[in-house]
Amino acid sequence: MARYARLYLRYLEQNLKSLMSYRLSFLVGLAAFMARQFLGVAFVGLVFAAIPDLAGWSREEVLFVYGFAQLGRGFDHMFTDNLWILAWRMVARGEFDRILVRPLPPLFQLLAERFQTDGIGELVAGIAVTAWAAPRLAFPAGPWSWALGAAAVLASILIYTAVKLALASLAFWIKFSQSYLFAAYKMADFAMYPMNIYPKALRFVLSWALPFAFTAYYPAAALLGRESVAFGIGGALAVGLAATGLSLLVWRSGLRAYESAGS
């Protein structure tokens, strides 16, 4: 474990060095993701200037869910962004060979190879929005609220990473699976707003098929006392662990199916 932590830091160091030589890129990427979050908040603000509540949710509650949705997403974005590259070109161009010839677990190498600073923009915006909304609501209700919140963010990271890993692993069979990831990420946009504005069938899909509802809505509702903690947080953790297990199975059989590109 200590060895992997040390290795990860070495990878990180290399990543940060290359960032230093592209300082403008770094700032532009950070600005892009913060701008997106800021405009999302502005959207909610413009809408709530015209209506008192959204399907029973106040402006503060909607922003709490919205901000909370960015936390797990931002963390996942920082640490597992290389999965997008896997889905895009690593298999198709045979670049994955490089990883297989080194004496470290392939998944560790893949994730450690890329640290995406753009995710910091999402995370900072998420923290800012949540921190603005929380004191205006019943959060925190007690010291355990923070523990529950941390558990919920962990569950959210697990779900994002699992969906990404499973879909990116499809590239081992079909070479290019970025379009699948793109579609799944669009589905994740549903999770930023209260689920009760959607029809039942869609809610079912978002809860049990692509479980993005557990990345923000259910846990946030539990933290605000609108859902039971057992379902909102416990359920999110259970779904997160199950999804992670499944995605690791897909990844493993994908590794066995991998054939390098000929040239």
Place this chain on the structure above:
Amino acid sequence: MSAGRYLRFTRNTVQTLLAYRANVLFYIFGNIVQTLVLWYLWRAIFAGAGGGRINGFTLGEMAAYLLAAVATQSAISGSADGIVADEIMDGNIAVNLARPLDYRTRVFFGHFGECLYNAVVVSLPALVIALAAGASVGSTGSRLAAFAVSLALSFTLHFFYKFMLGLTAILTTNVWGVFNVEAVVSGFLSGALVPLAFFPDWARGAMALLPFASMVSVPALAFAGKLSGAELARALAVQGFWVIALALFSSWAWNSLVKRVSVNGG
């Protein structure tokens, strides 16, 4: 100039896109999802307002506005910026400058191919599904005509705008970041998510000085029947102004920047 020579670039682009049908299906799906999120959100917003008007919009008008906004966005969504930026970065622009074809015209026809493809393959299914999900749209012949004219103007000014955006690759290497910021900002200021009537007065004053409203808001308002005769004439005139202004500005930018292109040998 014979259009036939350039039309080949359009045909080429469409054929390339058709070759990747399976992937395109998922992009289409992503687009439909995005439309649905907006639609359910607005339906809940109107239910919250007691079913009345919000900032002058009824739910039916809002549905018409959003559908027209989605259709407009995909019909103008060519990537002239990406074409230009890629060629600047990989150096192919040198070869293309040497060819006996006008560079901007050639890019235009490739861009046009993408727009055609996106309008038909991407936006039609999204529209059909939104209609099936309960969005009702009533539109008359004259509104459709106004929409068509406004869409054509929007398409033209948007091309010049995108072409100029691609030229930023000469100035910076992080084009991906620049495009990302641009997409987010223009998506918001063009009225694609929220009609501009929802913005506070000071913001609307500022936006009147920018070309973004002419890209999506005007055709969508025309389709939804939210512009009276005089308002429509004025909005179309503003669009016409931006077509000319951006055409001139992009020619200027092209002429002054192309001299700075330096291509790595190899």
